[in-house]
Amino acid sequence: MPPSLMPAPPVDLADEPRQFALLVNSVTDYAIYMLDAEGYVRTWNPGGIRIKGYQPEQVIGTHFSRFYTEEEARAGVPQRNLHTAAAEGRFSADGWRVRRDGTHFMASVVIDPIWSGDALIGFAKITRDISERFESEQRLQAAQQALYQSQKLEAIGLLTLGLAHDFNNLLTVVINSLDVIGGRTDDPRTTRVLETAMRAADRGVLLTRQLLTFGRGQALVAESLDINALLVANRELLARAATELVDLGFELAPGLPKVEIDRGQFEASILNLVSNSRDAMPRGGRIRVSTSARRVRLPAEPAGDERLFVCTEVCDNGCGIAPDDQSRVFEPFFTTKDVGRGSGLGLSQVFGFASQSGGFTELTSTPGGGTTVAIYLPACENP
Ligand SMILES: Nc1ncnc2c1ncn2[C@@H]1O[C@H](COP(=O)(O)OP(=O)(O)O)[C@@H](O)[C@H]1O
Ligand SMILES: [Mg+2]
Known part of the structure; x- marks a missing residue:
């Protein structure tokens, strides 16, 4: 019988180190490895290969700070964690780590110190990739x-x-x-x-x-409309509202399905959004009005079916909205503008129109970075 076909020799149950090596080397869900007292990698297992992407020869002998993000490594976080493990008997935390290919993953990390008598000889480190759980949370x-x-x-x-x-x-x-x-x-x-x-x-x-x-509670007069045509027809009105300080552009996706909506309310919504963007850029900036067809769920029915919507977005690079205000801007009378400048009814009109039309609104804003308000309107099934 050729040697490769010979049955593997049975593991000697009394051979503890060998059993231990077998155990660690069969684990692929956890990176289990040892560091020396300074933090250099000493052993590597298949879990480490799978999660972090390094083969043993690429990683053994290098410092474990390479698994941390650059900022954390520079701030001395890896050394601090070893220190905590040695001082407190254990370090455990969740945090971002870096794979060999540079991508990040959310890791659950445990570091235990290994003592020989009074001397610290290294650390046992267990890392689990919890990105999926983290993302679903x-x-x-x-x-x-x-x-x-x-x-x-x-x-x-x-x-x-x-x-x-x-x-x-x-x-x-x-x-x-x-x-x-x-x-x-x-x-x-x-x-x-x-x-x-x-x-x-x-x-x-x-x-x-x-x-x-x-x-x-407003009676809407719904008609089957082409949003792109409606935006083009309102181009001049919107440009006037944006003022000449602002570069107003349109990115309209061709071949959009029609929507069944109230023309006047839609026009008022877009005008409200463009006016808000202009107010957020007193020294000028850029506004993009774009359209697209998207298949999504209604936010109010997260378990419901995905449906086709026509999405109109007004995106600016203005002052943005403070995080605390973001959940309030759609409320009627919420305004951060001076008396006489803002009624606080612009976004509530947009919200009311979108939801009464069977759609919804979506806000994304970064303070100092700009704001995008999207109006999702249900697409007509038979165009
Ligand atoms: N594009 C935007 N950029 C920055 N802030 C915005 C933008 N759109 C709305 N806001 C904020 O939301 C508030 C409410 O907007 P709105 O309902 O239109 O009322 P108003 O414009 O009369 O204040 C504004 O006062 C402003 O603080
Ligand atoms: Mg407004």
Whole structure:
């Protein structure tokens, strides 16, 4: 029988070091290896090959700080961790580590000191790749945040809707009464006072209409529309709103499906977004209005099916929005602008229009880096 076909010699159960080596060398889910007291790699196992991408000959004898990100290595984190392990009997933490190919992964790391009598002779190190768990936790958190956000706006919307309806009814009575008084007087002074009252009432009507939009109580007139054509038709209006300080550009994906929406509300939404971007760039900047077709889930139904949406994004490189404000900007009357400059009703109109049309809005913003607001509108199934 050729030697390669000979059965492997049975492991001697009394041979402890050999059993241990067999155990460590069959583990592929954990990188298990030893460091000397200074942090140089002494042994390597298949888990190390799989997780970190180094063959034993590429890594044994080199310093383990190569697994850390450059910033952490420069800040002395690897040495500090060995020190903690030696001083406290163990170091364990989750953190970013670097593979041989330079990619990062989220690692769960344990370092145990190895003593021989009183002398520290090295460290045992176990690293597990927990990127998948980490990413799914991140996704879950983002979904919970989105759900919370949409439930909060839903609640504010209901409250607003009730108020706006009552207000509308009251204003109708006020306006009718002013009309009646106007018909019964020739006194110019009374007429002037009446006109002032009428203007105030009209402003109240406008305001309640905006609130109705946010609360999704505005009657929408839906028609089947091509968003790209609508944007092109509004190009000049948007350019005027952006002012000449701003470079306004369009990136429109061809062949988009149609959407069933209210034309006026869509135009108002885009105008609101462009105006917000302009306000965020008092010394000028860049605004991109782009469209695309995307298959996604409704944030309010994270377990639901993916559906096709037409996404319109307005992206600027303005001042961005502070993290604390990001969850509030869609609320009616939330504004960071001076009195008279902002009503705080722009984004709530965008939100109300998108959700009443069966879609949703999405905000991404980096303070100092810029803001993107996306409006997702359900695509018509039969174009
Ligand atoms: N593109 C943007 N860049 C920076 N901040 C923004 C942007 N869009 C909205 N915001 C913030 O959100 C707030 C609310 O916006 P909005 O509802 O349109 O009300 P208003 O513009 O009247 O303040 C703004 O006051 C501003 O702080
Ligand atoms: Mg605004």
